Amino acid sequence: MKRTLTALALLVAAAAGGLTWYLHGKQPLRDGELRLSALQAPVTVRFDERGVPHIRAEHEADMYRxxxxxxxxxxxxxxxxxxxxxxxxxxxxxxxQLVDTDRLFRTLGIRAHADEYASRFDGDSPAGRALLAYLDGINQYQASRPRPLEFDLLGIAPRPFTVADTLSVAGYMAYSFAAAFRTEPVLSHVRERLGADYLKVFDLDWRPQGVVGTSLAAGDWQDLAAIARLSHAALEGSGLPQFEGSNAWAVAGSRTASGKPLLAGDPHIRFAVPAVWYEAHLQAPGFELYGYHQALNPVASLGHNRDFAWSLTMFQNDDVDLIAERVNPDNPEQVWYQGRWVELERRTESIAVKGAAPVELSLRRSPHGPIVNDALGQAAGSTPIALWWAFLETANPILDAFYQLNRADSLDKARAAAELIEAPGLNVVWANAAGDIGWWAAAKLPLRPAGVNPSFILDGAGGEADKPGWQPFAANPQEENPARGYILSANYQPLATSGIEVPGYYNLADRGQRLDRHLSDATVKWDSANSQALQLDTGSGYGPRLLAPILDELRAAAADERERALVEQLAAWDGDHRLDSLAATLFNQLTYQLAREAMADELGETFFDSLLYTRVLDSALPRLTADADSPWWNRQGSETRESRAQIVADAWRASLEHLRDQFGDDPGDWAWGRAHTLTHGHPLGQQPLLARLLNVGPFAAPGGHEMPNNLSHKVGPAPWPVVYGPSTRRLVDLADAERALGGIPVGQSGVPFDAHYDDQAAAHLADQYQPQHLSETDVAAHSRGTLRLLPR
Known part of the structure; x- marks a missing residue:
């Protein structure tokens, strides 16, 4: 027995040693020397205490490689x-199980568009040379080092990364911005099936003629609901970044403690592990930048140096139209377009499926764009729904735009770079050490026929879906060096001094108004300390605004003194979502229950669930509670007409029942930090065993939906997993840019078991900022390893 136990112990030790050796071979190299092909001179890469690379090269191409x-x-x-x-x-x-997602993205045409774009890609332009060198560096790593753990688990065979891959990822990012996929089907359903009175809460112009000339059948509505559901499911289940919102502001030197402009930015992006951003400090003769990079993109999306800094928010202009086509009754391969029947284009593609036969696709395109019903396969209805998407219709030299923005040290250069951003729409908020601040709502905005409301499905046969041209960039919303001394962007409806209307799916104004109220206080001199406090603000006026009209009805609904005490907590609540707040938990459950009790019976479960993923719900609910006569309060099929008071009472009782079921009978146990948590999900972390190894969290999370510290969750029943939030919180005072602050929510590395896989996660939730080392003195002092890359 002793010999058996000894042998078993040796086997266990050998297995453990083998596993340790195996995992060690997967880890990044941050010290030593390596040789790379095509380098013109040695490159030094120093890694700081967070694993951020500080790259110094003698040639720009070497830097990007x-x-x-x-x-x-x-x-x-x-x-x-x-x-x-x-x-x-x-x-x-x-x-x-991923065929439906693959079919959706093939149907959107991102792959085909990227391949066509890559065929005419200019590899001799400065941005083109940067991308080719960067991709070569990726491919040299992949060809010379062990495969990642996940490649082994999934059996992925490495293949080179290409220009088309970079362009495809840009398409995914643009798609993740496109709220129209999830909003237009819902709004069109309300208009067509319920009528004008039901649209009032959404504050949209109503066109009573509906989808002119094209009658949508029951199967077509099912298509639209399925497309909306598939659209958000493809993003929700991917474990990959998705852009959602953002805050950014620039304060002129006249309003700062230092006398120089200060830039603040916190882009709101779906949380995942690894995080979306990869921090890197790049240096080559004539160039230096501390930047935030996306996967497969050599140029920084956010960045700063001693001379200038910029951040981004989503513009949220409506750059997607869904268009119902009229089919020729004598030829289903033709649709009516500009006065004649035209043929639909067709292409075939094949989806490779692990462990199964390939799935063959037949994809159609009308003159307006791809037919998105094809994403549903054989289940598609009879009316083709086309997708017009600015991303597919513009030249969109976005790589050139950001290459130039990485070097834009003057207003003229920054404006010229922003003008090259055509889709998706982005707000560029910028400042320089010379004292200038600027904002440009950057997008190519289409001209639309008069009276067309792109919030609804458009009629492809009547001309309302046509685009006669584009607005000039000068007409876009923008501002430079305003007299008030600051610029703010927070995803609300922007105003253009040119007077043009910019349709879009904008966020609530509450977040922007709260930030503006602080920034407009002329007695405040802004610095890093009070800017941090503003970025970390967990309050919002939204809750008190939504609750005010129904407080008396909530008081009447309370069954006893204990419940009346809870109502009074809501009545006294200031909207702050602190970790210890009971009112925040109660409000968020009640918000969902009000929406369900008032709207689910009219919409049905599929469209109601889609509504929960839209921004229009946020703006609709305060208008709903303020309107006691809204038809939404009446239950469909009821023999009597329900009142707002009845629905509020039902929502109150359902909310308390759910919270008791989730957290116990004692409201003292309903603290927000218990109900509102953040877990950073790995793409493979949906499997229980891998979840324990690869996911990061959960953490109790302050903040919430549509407040400055926008750790946001979906409107729904408790508990509330945080979906997205600040992907970084950056502060750059251009009087001392070498002491800029930032950080990311998880860690620099996406390699499991690496020291930098999750080393920033707890600090990010604890509102800690990380120094961004820019000066040679700081870089040298904080270096933890040096990798020298030598020519081969």
Whole structure:
């Protein structure tokens, strides 16, 4: 027995040692020397205490090649999954359950568009040379180092990364902005099936003629509901970044303590592990930038140096139209377009499926764009719904735009760079050490026929879907060096001094108004300390605004003194979502229950669920509670007409019942931090065993939906997992840019078991900022390893 136990112990030790050796071989190299092909001179990469690379090169191409190499060693699996998602190739490694997602992305045409764009890509332009060198660095890493753990688990065979992959990922990012996929079907359903009175809460112009000339059948409405559901499911289940919102402001030197402009920015992005951003400090002769990079993109999306800084928010202009086509009754391959029948284009594609036969697709396109019903396969209804998407219709030199923005040290250069951003729409908020601040709502905005409301499904036969041209960039909302001394962007409806209307799916004004109220206080001199306090604000006026009209009805609904005490907590609540707040928990459950009790019976479960994923619900609910005569209060099929008081009472009782079921009978146990948590999900973390190894969290999370510290959750029943929030919180005072602050929510590395896989997660939730080392003195003092890349 002793010999048996000894042998068993040796086997266990050998297995443990083998596993340790195996995992060690997967870890990034942050010290030593490596040789790379095509380098013109040695490159030094110093890694600081957070694993951020500080790259110094003698040639720009070497700099980007080195960036590609170190980015790949930290994030190769993220790069692989993003390109597969964007190009509709997930089923090849994840199996048949991903066929629907792949079919959606193939139908959108991202893959085909990227391939066509890549065929005419200018590799001799400055931005083109940067991308090719960066991709070469990625491919050299992939060809010379062990495959990531996830590649082994999924059986992924490495293949080179290409220009088309980068362009495809840009398409995915643009798609993740496009709220129209999830909003237009719902609003059109309300208009067509319920009528004008039901649209009032959404504050939209109503066109009583509906979808002119094209009658949508029951099957077509099912299509639209399925497309909306598939759209958000493809994003929700991917474990990959998705852009959602953002705050950014620039304060002129006249309003700062230092006398120089200060830039603040916190882009709101879906949380995942690894996080969307990869921080890197790049230096080459004539160039230096501390930037935030996306996977497969060599140029920084956010950045700063001693001379200038910028941040981004989503413009949220409506750059997507869904269009109902009229089919020729004598030829289903033709649709009516500009006075004649025209043929639909067809192409075939094949989806490789792990462990199963390939799935063959037949995809159609009308003159307006791809037919999105094809994403549903054989289940598609009879009316083709076309997608017009600015991303597919513009030249969109976005790589050139950000290459120039990485070097834009003057207003003229920054404005010229912003003008090249055509889709998706972005707000560029910028400042420089010379004292200028600027904001440009950057997008190519289409001209539309008079009276057309793109919030609804458009009629493809009547001309309302046509685009006669584009607005000039000068007409876009923008501002430079305003007299008030600051610029703010927070996803609300922007105003253009040119007077043009910019349709879009904008966020509530509450968040922007709260930020503006602080920034407009002329007695405040802004610095890093009070700017941090503003970014970390967990309050909102939204809750008190929504509750005010129904407080008396809630008091009447309370069954006893204990419940009346809860109502009075809501009445006295200031809207702050602190970890210890009971009122925040009660309000968020009540918000969902009010929406369900008032709207689910009219919409049905599928469209109601889609509504929960839209921004229009946020703006509708305060208008609903303020209107006691809204038809939404009446239950469909009821023999009597329900009142607001009855529905509020039902929502109150259902809310308390749910919270008791989830957290116990004692409201003292209903604290917000218990109900509102953040877990950073890995793409493979939906499997229980892998979840324990690869996911990061859960953490109790302050903040909430549509407040400055926008740790946001879906409107729904408790508990509330945080979906998205600040992907970084940056503060750059251009009087001392070498002491800028930032950080990311998880860690630099996407390599499991690496020291930098999750080393920033707790600090991010604890509202801690990280120093961004820019000066040679700081970089040298904080270096934890040096990797020298030598020419081969």
């Amino acid at each position: 080195a960036l590609g190499y170190v980015h790949a060693q930290d994030r190769l699996f993220q790069m692989e999954m993003l390109r597969r998602l964007a190009r509709g190739e997930l089923a090849e490694v994840l199996g048949a």
